[in-house]
Amino acid sequence: MKHTTVVDYNKTYHIILSGGGTGGHIYPAVAIANELKQRFPNAKFLFVGAKDRMEMDKVPEAGYKIHGLWISGIQRAWTLKNLSFPFKLISSLWGAKKIIAKFKPDVVIGTGGFASGPLLHMAAAKGIPSLIQEQNSFPGITNKLLGKKVSKICVAYDGLERFFPANKIIKTGNPVRADLLHINEKRSAALKTFQLDAEKKTILVLGGSLGARRINELLEKELDFLLTHNVQVVWQCGKLYYNQYKIYNHTKHIQVHQFINDMASAYAAADIIISRAGAISVSELCIVGKPVIFIPSPNVAEDHQTKNAQAIANEQAAILIKESDLDVDFQNKFIQLIVAPDKQKALADNIKKLARENATKDIADQVEQLLGVQKAKTA
Template sequence: MTTVQKNISSTDTRSVAAEPIRVLLAAGGTGGHVYPAIAIADAVRMIQQQADILFVGTRDRMEWQAVPKSGYDIKSVWISGFHRRLTPQNLLFPFKLLTSIIQSYSIIRSFKPDIMVACGGFAAGPVGWVAAKLGVPIVLQEQNSYPGVTNRLLAKHAVTIFTAFEGAKQYLPADKIKLSGNPVRGELTTSDRQDALTSFDFDESAPVLLILGGSGGALALNNIMKEKLDELHDGAGLQIIWQCGKRYFSDLKKEIDSDDYPNLRLMEYIDDMPAAYGAADLVVTRAGAGTCSELMILGQPAILVPSPNVAGDHQAKNAASMVEAGAAVLLPEIELEKRFTTEVTALINDSGQLKKMSDAMISLAKPHAANTIAEEIFNIVQKQEV
């Protein structure tokens, strides 16, 4: 084990250990799990540049590209989720689980971590279980109001559980919970308003509506936008940035003649999110944990349309605290047809209400979540050595 300097201050980003701390992070499956883990790793490196950091994930999911691109090493385990319905893939699950446990044991014995951080996803399950059996202290980071299966199973082994939403505490051991917010990589900012408008060839003449469907797109949002586009673009005179997702972009591009909608920017994916947020007066989006955290940090008013096709209806639970605080409007997917145009046009033209919502969003924000978790990682290791 390493020797960690005592009395770590909340603002000290200098090296805090005589020897590199060794941190094992496990996260996988989706960006909602992987990017917070990368943000934690970045924060650990900010405190101690020579920290030895290793990720564990799976070869066939996005972490296998995202983690190395961020500058970290990653090892793989052979594991996948267990399907709730009977499928041929489930027949392999026991073999995958046993293999992943053996692989996890080998990784931990070789790397000798001082601490293990589990950020959710099925890859974190076997690694966390083996770490607990080998006496490695475990920290969990739960992004959603309703914890995922992996974190619920690992909770009894954890030293500390960092959560982003108050609602998560009813599903996890209350004495272990610290409300930290979701880690977000780097300095999350918006572009200057005028620069942002110019980047989309917009101006101040009309409000800007930003539709976010995520990298995969959201079918329900795309359908309602296609149906209500004339009302929003022509009737309400809005300038619109519509991120529809890769799988839907080609078909929508064929169906929608850009010449008919000069103030529409239909996009497969938005590379410059600071500009998109900087231009937007109002955002319509799903309520994934990462998106909710970004909205809070940026103080961005939003209409949230939670996906009904997620475990434990966790997106609706994510949205609840934001709606209760007056930071967002909840619009269930089943009510899109009835309420979408009315809600959007009424809100986007009410500057006073948008300002109140922005202030409420900021009041919920925890922009230093990654630093908070990183500092606690060092504190936990320090206590283990006393």
């Protein structure tokens, strides 16, 4: 017997998303919100972030309202800033409680970062359906603490049962921006956007939204070497380093950017990408399908960036160079790649095979279930 449930996609659901601190927490939240907005055009959205962090700018740029909490993490090395943490935590919990009471969310979604902890904690305590999206193979402390409280946990890697209740885990992959799909069709326009020479290979260098000191030092040291190979460089150095490296904007065939807002165009213009190996970066680069040199940060919990990059390199889908090996290996591995079109194509094809293009939709499906929305089914 067939049983059909009528889906009221016009209902005005109230949805809170919380996450931030870095682009790796912000952009997945925005991608999820965009997908839910398509499904529920009358829904109301509110983001909750940490005051003075980049989400306070990036979320409004994406078209959503955001409320900031006074919260930050505990520094691993002892600093005086840690003395303020208990006061920030109490303030943020109180602030989260007031936000929930006023907005009355039907569901709350967390994508990691300091602010998601107090917000998801208070939501779960009130029995509001909640979901966290864990991007990494080794969760941060916020999501580990939230795992026992929330309703569902969407993950991108196997083996997360070590950290979360197995019955709550759904493997979806990481959400990525929809504009990254089919970027090869945007290449000509992208070259014009960045005013690049179509006859030269374009090297795109990414160190994360805040920047990566070691990658920036490498680029400064190797610029002359790179330019001898008839390439042009688009270099996102990060807001923390822009004043130091912007002088190279005056060098022919070198562009230095504090931050690249139009990442779809940057990826479309690129022929080879040099990048950190944060979970969202890895997921995006699988979708993009270009040859990649990963330089993972060693300064993260459980060295998870190296594990992320190694998993891709093991599939012959990327080149991995550890920071400690850059001085010895970078020039040799770059030359081996730049002079070998067949190797470039093989890496591009292999990394594309690892993409999970439906991750955002799969996460939105889980949110629908939490909202009590069921599609037509056979009973």
